[in-house]
Amino acid sequence: MGVGIHVEKLNAWYGTTQALHEIGLDMAANHATALIGPSGCGKSTFIRCLNRMHETTPGARVEGKVEIGQLDAYDGISPTLLRRRIGMVFQKPNPFPTMSIYDNVAAGLKLNGYNKRRELDEIVERSLVSSALWEEVKDSIHKKSGASLSGGQQQRLCIARALAVEPEVLLMDEPCSALDPISTGKIEELIFQLKAQYTIVIVTHNMQQAARVAEYTGFFLLGRLVEFDKTEKIFTNPSDKRTEDYITGRFG
Amino acid sequence: MVSLRGAMPEKNKQLEISLWRRLKDHFATLFAITTVVLVLAPLIAIFGYLVFKGIGSINFAFLTQTPKPPGEIGGGMANAIAGSVLILAIASLLGVPLGIGAGIYLSEFGRNRVGDMIRFVSDVLNGVPSIVIGIVAYAIVVLRQKHFSALAGGVALAIMMIPTIARTTEEMLLLVPNAYREAAYGLGVPRWRTTLSIVLRTATSGVITGVMLAFARVAGETAPLLFTAFGNQFWNWKLDEPTAALPLQIFTYAISPYDDWHRQAWAGALVLIVLIVGAVSAVRFVVRRGTLGAA
Numbered sequence: 001m002g003v004g005i006h007v008e009k010l011n012a013w014y015g016t017t018q019a020l021h022e023i024g025l026d027m028a029a030n031h032a033t034a035l036i037g038p039s040g041c042g043k044s045t046f047i048r049c050l051n052r053m054h055e056t057t058p059g060a061r062v063e064g065k066v067e068i069g070q071l072d073a074y075d076g077i078s079p080t081l082l083r084r085r086i087g088m089v090f091q092k093p094n095p096f097p098t099m100s101i102y103d104n105v106a107a108g109l110k111l112n113g114y115n116k117r118r119e120l121d122e123i124v125e126r127s128l129v130s131s132a133l134w135e136e137v138k139d140s141i142h143k144k145s146g147a148s149l150s151g152g153q154q155q156r157l158c159i160a161r162a163l164a165v166e167p168e169v170l171l172m173d174e175p176c177s178a179l180d181p182i183s184t185g186k187i188e189e190l191i192f193q194l195k196a197q198y199t200i201v202i203v204t205h206n207m208q209q210a211a212r213v214a215e216y217t218g219f220f221l222l223g224r225l226v227e228f229d230k231t232e233k234i235f236t237n238p239s240d241k242r243t244e245d246y247i248t249g250r251f252g
Numbered sequence: 253m254v255s256l257r258g259a260m261p262e263k264n265k266q267l268e269i270s271l272w273r274r275l276k277d278h279f280a281t282l283f284a285i286t287t288v289v290l291v292l293a294p295l296i297a298i299f300g301y302l303v304f305k306g307i308g309s310i311n312f313a314f315l316t317q318t319p320k321p322p323g324e325i326g327g328g329m330a331n332a333i334a335g336s337v338l339i340l341a342i343a344s345l346l347g348v349p350l351g352i353g354a355g356i357y358l359s360e361f362g363r364n365r366v367g368d369m370i371r372f373v374s375d376v377l378n379g380v381p382s383i384v385i386g387i388v389a390y391a392i393v394v395l396r397q398k399h400f401s402a403l404a405g406g407v408a409l410a411i412m413m414i415p416t417i418a419r420t421t422e423e424m425l426l427l428v429p430n431a432y433r434e435a436a437y438g439l440g441v442p443r444w445r446t447t448l449s450i451v452l453r454t455a456t457s458g459v460i461t462g463v464m465l466a467f468a469r470v471a472g473e474t475a476p477l478l479f480t481a482f483g484n485q486f487w488n489w490k491l492d493e494p495t496a497a498l499p500l501q502i503f504t505y506a507i508s509p510y511d512d513w514h515r516q517a518w519a520g521a522l523v524l525i526v527l528i529v530g531a532v533s534a535v536r537f538v539v540r541r542g543t544l545g546a547a
Contacts, residue, residue: 053437056434083440084439096432108440108441112441
């Protein structure tokens, strides 16, 4: 089951450049939250702070509070353990090129020392079914390399890989920006189904996409969270002038 | 191309340009083929000449017997072949893990002053003459053990392997896109595991190429073995005894005054090249079968 995410006074830096200023918001469990905003506004940095991926960049620094359910992400837990509870899907599909489809999905478990063959088989199948890829690849999961799939299939493979470790939260950083409309449609449909089990945070450049998949939307600008509300409200009656300018296409 | 030309208004001018372009095209192709031939010619010539000179002296006795005393006809290089295999095994056992380990450090953790120092030192080490490396191994192994040994020879060759392997490993690991590292971190895989199971594995074929380059280079080295392995007319399997090696045996026989030894030197050189090519191909074959359709 998904858990809520509570963020308070979050600041992030790349070297001396501050990328996030005093971000605070609450994301509801088992809902999708979309983050929109022009390039460089900090939305990707923000979700990378949620699973402590930001700090893997040399010179990067984070301050503030992030709670994943009851868990304080920046206090008393190693980033590695935290990331096992938070799945992440990246902008460009990145299946491990030397691994078969099966091994890609099982990677998170196998590389963490989990090796029970029969249970792995089950988890791999379940994850591929959840990511709507099973029917297309079930005959070749051991034979084919993950890199041999099409872009859209690769992205669903990456989603399956993230789901296999049974996270509570799924972070998606522009998961459809490298995909064609049909694949995008499939992934959006998937996001809809996955909400039942996971809390989803999705960064997107596509405002229609935000409107289609997310109950809540946050608008980022210049490293600040300008507005955060129900998606409907953001797109029909935003409180802030800058949000309105952005969604009506006046800039960005 | 032909149909396009028909559609061109200024027919003659177009034809002229196209002729000039085609000439350039042919010239470039010819140039490329010539360079390939020039590069491959010495290799083929050497191998062909070795086969021509050496194949006649390779027989059962050559591959199974130890050398006969000077002046006597017959005997073989079996002990030198075995000695080379032994010394190269020691060198690989020491050099490959150290070289790959250093390469991993340089690529994944060495973006700092220490890394720059190691890079510099390793490049310098790569340029040190092999005879000097032999002296180093003599000083640190032979003098301590009080006699020449296979181990000393292996150490000398390992020192020569390390910088090549380290730098190629580094280059190959740097080619692995960061997206794969992040994908693994995102799954909660610790950094050390990501480095070994994702980064190193993705770069395997490149790393193997570096290892094989280093191996092939030291397999033919003579100078660093002169006062480390030293050579031996008899069988020896002990790590701390003087040991025969093919390059040493070839050297000794080639400068001897006996015709039979000259013939055996040619045969030895042929066996050495076949051993190197065989080892490199075998490793490539095994690695290729072990990895799944890596791009």
